[in-house]
Amino acid sequence: MILVTGGTGLVGSHLLNRLIKDGEKVRALYRSESSKAIVKQVLDYYNTEGYNNIEWIEGDLMDYFLLRDALKDVNTVYHCAAMVSFKPSDRKAMFHVNAEGTANLVNAAIECQVPRFCHVSSIATLGKSQNGELIDEGSFWQNDDNHSVYSQSKYRAEMEVWRGTKEGLNAIVVNPSVIIGPCPPEKSSGQLISTLSKNMLFYTDGGTGFVDVRNVVDAMVELVQSDARNERFIVNGENLKYKELMNTAANVFKVKPPHIKANRLLTGIAWRLERLKYMLWGKEPKMTKETARTSQNQSRYSSDKLTSLLEIKYRSIEEALVNIKKYKHQ
Numbered sequence: 001m002i003l004v005t006g007g008t009g010l011v012g013s014h015l016l017n018r019l020i021k022d023g024e025k026v027r028a029l030y031r032s033e034s035s036k037a038i039v040k041q042v043l044d045y046y047n048t049e050g051y052n053n054i055e056w057i058e059g060d061l062m063d064y065f066l067l068r069d070a071l072k073d074v075n076t077v078y079h080c081a082a083m084v085s086f087k088p089s090d091r092k093a094m095f096h097v098n099a100e101g102t103a104n105l106v107n108a109a110i111e112c113q114v115p116r117f118c119h120v121s122s123i124a125t126l127g128k129s130q131n132g133e134l135i136d137e138g139s140f141w142q143n144d145d146n147h148s149v150y151s152q153s154k155y156r157a158e159m160e161v162w163r164g165t166k167e168g169l170n171a172i173v174v175n176p177s178v179i180i181g182p183c184p185p186e187k188s189s190g191q192l193i194s195t196l197s198k199n200m201l202f203y204t205d206g207g208t209g210f211v212d213v214r215n216v217v218d219a220m221v222e223l224v225q226s227d228a229r230n231e232r233f234i235v236n237g238e239n240l241k242y243k244e245l246m247n248t249a250a251n252v253f254k255v256k257p258p259h260i261k262a263n264r265l266l267t268g269i270a271w272r273l274e275r276l277k278y279m280l281w282g283k284e285p286k287m288t289k290e291t292a293r294t295s296q297n298q299s300r301y302s303s304d305k306l307t308s309l310l311e312i313k314y315r316s317i318e319e320a321l322v323n324i325k326k327y328k329h330q
Contacts, residue, residue, distance in 0.1 A: 002019060002027065002078065003074045003076070003077045004026060005080055005081035006081030007028030010181050010190075011176075011179065011213060011217065012078075013039045013043075014213045014214060015078055015220065016042075016043070017042055017046050017217075018218070020043070020051075020053065021046075027057060027070065028056055029060075029070060029081065030058060031058070031060055036056065060097075061100075062096070064104050068112060074114055075116065076117075077117045079105055079119045079120060081101065084150055085284070086284055086286075087284050094149055095153045097153075098156065102160045109164070114169075115170060116171075116224050117161070117169055117170060118220050119161045119173045119174070122176065123175050123234065123301055124147070124151030125158050126141065126175060127142055128297070136234065136301075136302040137231075137233065137234060171230055172220075172229075173232040174220055175232055175234045176234075176236070177210055177211050178210045179212075179216055180212055180213065180324070181214065181320060181324065196246065197255065197328075199255045200255070200258040201258055202258055202262040203243040204263075205298070207242055207298045209239050209240075210237060210240055212319065214315065214323075215235065215237055215312060219306060222310050226309060233303075233305055234306065237320075252322055263296075267287070267292040270292060274286055274288070275288075275289075
């Protein structure tokens, strides 16, 4: 039996699709009945039969006894659950879910002697590029004020997994770059796609890594089946400048590409206006001080460690965007 947390999210739903296709027995943790429809839509899109074979457990990561029950007869845990928000008021909740929730799951997995544990972390927990060099698994987190609350909470979550490995947990940590794939527009990745599928005016000088969600899932499953133990792996398909991504998306979605460069002054004004809207009306900011700074920085990531171990053939980001377009029009 395999347990998937965050089964109704972007990675979780695609992971369930892969596991069902592989004939695995799966159990998934979910928080609301309506969110399960996302999984059904994903499976239907990929023509995967077996939705009714998923064993669903309603609950969350803060219920330790529920987690312990959910781990009965489980040989592998895929921990995909995480909270993403740019609202300053969600800071405490993000640490609560991402860090404390992960600690609960790690402790329960150790108690139940689960043989394999795969944690979905993020490139946000790694160091930043200095002078444009590639970031790899040996890059270290810089403890400064330039990290978003989300990245801080994911770093804390990852530390709980590494702590668990010192207590007997057999873990793999994957650090995906920005994940591109079909998901509802209200999700974090869905918000990005909503932006990319519309006419765009502005672009910035920055850039980062991007990866198709199907490659992330393939890497997770194959790493768990490999001999790798207590290691981390970056999963990154392409390093792109934001303008390159926007131009590719404009071509796929048949919209206008951006043509106005937003410098640091403009992005500085933008995040302050977003902060003001949040203070006045409580609207979640589309840009924060941290994301404004990131939009001007170019970070590049190496996936050599993963590709030297596994035969992962990365899909292009254009292919990932075409997949999203097909999903939206199914």
